[in-house]
Amino acid sequence: MSIERKAIVRGGLGLLAAVVLGVGLLGNFAGSAPVPGEDANRYPNRPVKIIVPVSAGGSADKLARTVAQKLGEKWNQSVVVENQPGGSSAIGNAAVAHARGDGYTLLLAGDALSLNALQPGKLSYDPLRDLRGVTKAVVNPQLLVVRPGLGVRTFQEFVELVRRRPGEISLALPGGAGSLQHLAVELLNERIGAKTNQIPYPGGGPATLDVLGGHVDAMLITLAAATENVRSGKLVALAVTTPYRSKALPDVPTVQEAGLADYTVESWQGFSVPASTPRAIVDRIHRDVVAVLREPDTSALLENLGFTIAASTPEAVDQTVRDDIATYRRVIVSADVQLK
Incomplete structure (x- = not known):
C-alpha cells in the first residue's frame, strides 16, 4: 500500500x-x-x-x-x-x-x-x-460506495454533502479502527477539509449489511468485496483509491480523476x-x-x-x-x- x-x-x-x-x-x-x-x-x-x-x-x-x-x-x-x-x-x-x-x-x-x-x-x-x-x-484498490438512498451519484457530490454536513455522514470501516480503511478515510477527510462519522466493523460482511440496510451512509471497502452489490445496483460506487481504474468496474473513476491529486491507497x-x-x-x-x-x-x-x-x-x-x-x-x- x-x-x-x-x-x-x-x-x-x-x-x-x-x-x-x-x-x-x-x-x-x-x-x-x-x-x-x-x-x-x-x-x-x-x-x-x-x-x-x-x-x-x-x-x-x-x-x-x-x-x-x-x-x-x-x-x-x-x-x-x-x-x-x-x-x-x-x-x-x-x-x-x-x-x-x-x-x-x-x-x-x-x-x-x-x-x-x-x-x-x-x-x-x-x-x-x-x-x-x-x-x-493479490493487490486491490479500496472502493468508496454509498447507499442509493443517500442521493449522491458522484464523488464530487459526496464531498459536497460531507462539507455541508460535517460529522453527520456515517461511513463504515470494514477493517475496524486502526485499519487501512481508517487510515485512508482520515487521509480523505484531511484532503476534503471535513470529517465523516466513522463506524468501525470487524469485517466487510457486517459492514456491508448495515450499508445495504440503510443504517450507514457510506463505506470504504476492498473493491472485490463490493463488486456484486455495485453491479446489482444495491450500492453506488463513487471512486477507487488507486491511480488506476479496476477492470472489474471500469466505469468507476479514481479519486485522483475526481479531483484529489496524489491520493493513492493500495492494499494486499x-x-x-x-x-x-x-x-x-x-x-x-x-x-x-x-x-x-x-x-x-x-x-x-x-x-x-x-x-x-x-x-x-x-x-x-x-x-x-x-x-x-x-x-x-x-x-x-x-x-x-x-x-x-
Whole structure:
C-alpha cells in the first residue's frame, strides 16, 4: 500500500492492545520451535486450516475460500477456512503466529500485519519474528460506495454533502479502527477539509449489511468485496483509491480523476505461516498456491471480483510488511498522530 500524503489517525489503533495481550497464551507459543520430521513430499497428509482474521462475507473471506477449494482439490485433502475476527485482525494473526509450524495452519494475511505492529501497547506476537510469508496473492484498490438512498451519484457530490454536513455522514470501516480503511478515510477527510462519522466493523460482511440496510451512509471497502452489490445496483460506487481504474468496474473513476491529486491507497492480501515452518513446507505451499492463483478459471474469477493477481515470492511478503511498517510510522510521525 502506498500513501502519498499525510494522514491523521486519532485513537483508533490503540484499542487493540487490551484485546490481544492474552492471545499469545493460546498454543503456549507452540510455533517457537522448529518442527522435526516434516516431509514436503508427503505434505499435506491431513486437513489444513486457513485462518481469516476478519468476519465471513468480505473480500478476504472470498479469496481464502476460493484458494481453499482449489488447494483441497489439488492436495486431495480438506482445507478449512476458519474466521477469527477481532482486534483489527490482531486476534487471528496472533493465533497463527503462535500455532505449530508444521504447515497445517495458514494465515490469510494483509495490511493489518504492518498496522498492528505500530500499537502503543505490546502485541503478543511480532509479525516479522513470528510469521513468515508464503505469497502476496493479490493487490486491490479500496472502493468508496454509498447507499442509493443517500442521493449522491458522484464523488464530487459526496464531498459536497460531507462539507455541508460535517460529522453527520456515517461511513463504515470494514477493517475496524486502526485499519487501512481508517487510515485512508482520515487521509480523505484531511484532503476534503471535513470529517465523516466513522463506524468501525470487524469485517466487510457486517459492514456491508448495515450499508445495504440503510443504517450507514457510506463505506470504504476492498473493491472485490463490493463488486456484486455495485453491479446489482444495491450500492453506488463513487471512486477507487488507486491511480488506476479496476477492470472489474471500469466505469468507476479514481479519486485522483475526481479531483484529489496524489491520493493513492493500495492494499494486499496473501498467505503467511508460523515462522518455525520448515522452508521446504513453505516452498511447497507457495508453489501450489501460486499454481492455483494462475489457473485461468481462478484468476478470471478473482480479477472479475476486483483483485489483481500478484503471486509473489515468500520474501516479497516479508519485505512488504517491513516496508509498510516504516511507511505507516513515517505517516504517524509526520502527521503528529497520538496513538492511545
